[in-house]
Amino acid sequence: MALIEVDGVRKEYGDAACRVVALHEVSLEVEAGEYAAIMGPSGSGKTTLLSILGAMNPPTSGSLRIDGIDVYDLSQERQADLRREYIGFVFQQLELVPYLSALENVMLPLAILKEGGKRERALEVLARVGIDEQKGRRLPSELSGGEQGRVAIARAIVNDPPIILADEPVGSLDTSTGRQILDQLRTLADGGHAVVMVTHNPDSTADVDRVIQILDGSVSCDDGPKFCAIPN
Numbered sequence: 001m002a003l004i005e006v007d008g009v010r011k012e013y014g015d016a017a018c019r020v021v022a023l024h025e026v027s028l029e030v031e032a033g034e035y036a037a038i039m040g041p042s043g044s045g046k047t048t049l050l051s052i053l054g055a056m057n058p059p060t061s062g063s064l065r066i067d068g069i070d071v072y073d074l075s076q077e078r079q080a081d082l083r084r085e086y087i088g089f090v091f092q093q094l095e096l097v098p099y100l101s102a103l104e105n106v107m108l109p110l111a112i113l114k115e116g117g118k119r120e121r122a123l124e125v126l127a128r129v130g131i132d133e134q135k136g137r138r139l140p141s142e143l144s145g146g147e148q149g150r151v152a153i154a155r156a157i158v159n160d161p162p163i164i165l166a167d168e169p170v171g172s173l174d175t176s177t178g179r180q181i182l183d184q185l186r187t188l189a190d191g192g193h194a195v196v197m198v199t200h201n202p203d204s205t206a207d208v209d210r211v212i213q214i215l216d217g218s219v220s221c222d223d224g225p226k227f228c229a230i231p232n
């Protein structure tokens, strides 16, 4: 059984008068330890697919199983629990809270935990992505774009979720800081996490295991990056 199983997922937005079919019958599996890129032109359905994988956007039909659990069959409450336990999400705009330090941003997902040690845990995860305690005290606006990206990754992994989802995490970064983020994602996959990243840049797929190419809401290629890096 794969960690993530998407079966016959269709997603429509809008009502009958102006319906958009964002995904048609998409099926795929992602294993623990696998690093996959979702590629495709703007509007092809990448973010929709990632948000469905992230248990935050119910499909119109079809199913998502995570660790064998039929996610969208769960109550909203249980879906929220599952998101917290299984999924770390790096949003396209990073979405760091501007009024909180890097360290406090990373501690946010730990807020519901009762036990102590949150600060130590957040510092340890920040260190893992190359942010020391001194930089951890800064506001996001006092960090470079690449450092903000690393803080967003630290926040996504601080709960140690088995699945990391990232929507264009290097979209706004220069090549070398983007490379550092991509290296972090590779390291996470090598450590046993399932990592799924949306990108529209073929250069970002250099060390992924697999490219899932989406065109007009359907998977048009699902193979190694050498075989599937169709230019947009």
Ligand code: ADP
Pocket: 013, 014, 020, 021, 022, 040, 041, 042, 043, 044, 045, 046, 047, 048, 049
């Ligand atoms: P991508 O991330 O590849 O650019 P999206 O998944 O964001 O693509 O969008 C796929 C299609 O679904 C597009 O036609 C988009 O306009 C439409 N779409 C996405 N989100 C919504 C929404 N919340 N309401 C209506 N249409 C949407």
Ligand code: MG
Pocket: 046, 047, 048
């Ligand atoms: Mg998108």
